[in-house]
Amino acid sequence: MSSVITRERHAVESCNGGKGTVVTASAGYRAEQGSDYQPGISAETVGSKAIWLGIITLPAGRRTKAHVHEHHETALYMMSGDELELWTGDQLQHCETVHPGDYIYIPAGVLHVAVNRGAIPSIFMGARNEATAQESVVLRPEMDAHVP
Numbered sequence: 001m002s003s004v005i006t007r008e009r010h011a012v013e014s015c016n017g018g019k020g021t022v023v024t025a026s027a028g029y030r031a032e033q034g035s036d037y038q039p040g041i042s043a044e045t046v047g048s049k050a051i052w053l054g055i056i057t058l059p060a061g062r063r064t065k066a067h068v069h070e071h072h073e074t075a076l077y078m079m080s081g082d083e084l085e086l087w088t089g090d091q092l093q094h095c096e097t098v099h100p101g102d103y104i105y106i107p108a109g110v111l112h113v114a115v116n117r118g119a120i121p122s123i124f125m126g127a128r129n130e131a132t133a134q135e136s137v138v139l140r141p142e143m144d145a146h147v148p
Contacts, residue, residue, distance in 0.1 A: 021046045032137050033067040034058075035114070043131035052135070056126045058084065063115040066092065066143035069108055072130035076104040079125055082118025085147075092146040098122075111140060113147045 023045050028038035039045055039054040056076065058064065078084065084098040088110055098104060104124075106112055116122045130136060 028055075029133065032065075032134070032139065034062065034064045037133070039133060042133055044133050048131040050129055050131055051127060052129075052131050052133075053125075053127045056124045058114055058116045058122045058124075060116055060118055060120050063147070064113055066111060066113050066140040066147070068111050068138050068140065069106070069128070069130075069136055070138055071108055071136040072128045073108050074104075074106040074126060074128045076106075076124040076126045078102050078104070079123045081116065081120055081122030084122045085115040085117065087113040087115065087147045092143055111143060113144070115147060 023040050026038055026040070026045065028036055031037050036057040036059070037054060038057075039052060041048050041051060041053040043049070043052075058081075060082075078098050078100050080100050086096050086098055086104060088094045088096075088106070090111060092111060092113055114122075128135065
């Protein structure tokens with residue numbers, strides 16, 4: 001997928017006379033850590049300065065690479081899929097199971113890996129306090145083998 005994001009923008013009037021932006025369908029991209037991103041609100045789509053909001057998909061049978069987000073917190077809501085494993089901790093020693101309807105919070109600097117062992121994609125609505133498409137991700141390949 002291309003890292004170039006193309007969007008159509010529509011200005012809408014708010015109740016107070018200011019302007020908001022409605023963002024329509026977009027081209028997505030595969031992030032460095034291995035999940036698929038479809039941004040809705042970002043620096044690239046609307047000129048956001050501090051927030052990213054969009055859909056994140058981890059295909060069936062896939063996992064992310066071990067990584068940290070140096071500069072931002074991440075909040076996710078699992079919309080659909082089978083259960084997902086979220087491995088966290090300095091040695092990826094903590095594993096929690098995530099189901100549709102669950103929320104996830106990942107603080108900045110926390111090492112993590114997501115594993116979708118299910119038969120269908122895991123789909124999330126996600127937000128973070130870094131507006132760019134290519135976030136402050138730092139891969140930790142030496143930790144990938146810690147997750148079975």
